[in-house]
Amino acid sequence: MTTKVELLGLLEPVVAAAGYELLEIDFSPASGRALLRLFIDRTDDSHVTLDDCEVVSRAVGTVLDAADPIERAYELEVSSPGFDRPLRTRAHFERFLGSEARVELVAPVEGRRRFRGVLKALADEDLVMEVDGREWRLPLGRIGKARLVA
Numbered sequence: 001m002t003t004k005v006e007l008l009g010l011l012e013p014v015v016a017a018a019g020y021e022l023l024e025i026d027f028s029p030a031s032g033r034a035l036l037r038l039f040i041d042r043t044d045d046s047h048v049t050l051d052d053c054e055v056v057s058r059a060v061g062t063v064l065d066a067a068d069p070i071e072r073a074y075e076l077e078v079s080s081p082g083f084d085r086p087l088r089t090r091a092h093f094e095r096f097l098g099s100e101a102r103v104e105l106v107a108p109v110e111g112r113r114r115f116r117g118v119l120k121a122l123a124d125e126d127l128v129m130e131v132d133g134r135e136w137r138l139p140l141g142r143i144g145k146a147r148l149v150a
Helices: 003-017 048-067 090-095
Strands: 018-026 033-041 074-079 100-109 112-123 126-131 135-138 143-148
Touching: 003 018, 003 033, 003 048, 018 048, 033 048, 074 135, 090 112, 100 126, 100 135, 112 135
Parallel strands: 033 074
Antiparallel strands: 018 033, 100 112, 100 143, 112 126, 126 135
């Protein structure tokens, strides 16, 4: 089975060549047809339109058909980031410092995996979040999912 990291490596250059940023990928292998959802953003800070999603869908679909990285039937969906936009890269976290976010770690920090609070700073390879009046240093490499709170 192809991993998320492999899909990102395959699709990020395609999305960038089309003039967009690939924010995140969600792959849900359901019992029937699986769903591959891509979240994109425009690089000029304007809003993503349906036409933008169609452009990216065509470009990505061509590459997915040729590379065939997913071993089963799936549906491709391309979406705007929405109000609860995903955060994946250091640049994403830097851009939204001061905003409220939900962060889920793949490995716990002090026994805790889920955090909801304000993105305060980036220090070395850590995200600093204020949660319930306490600052937490969360290693960027352990962040599994992160989204702004709408």
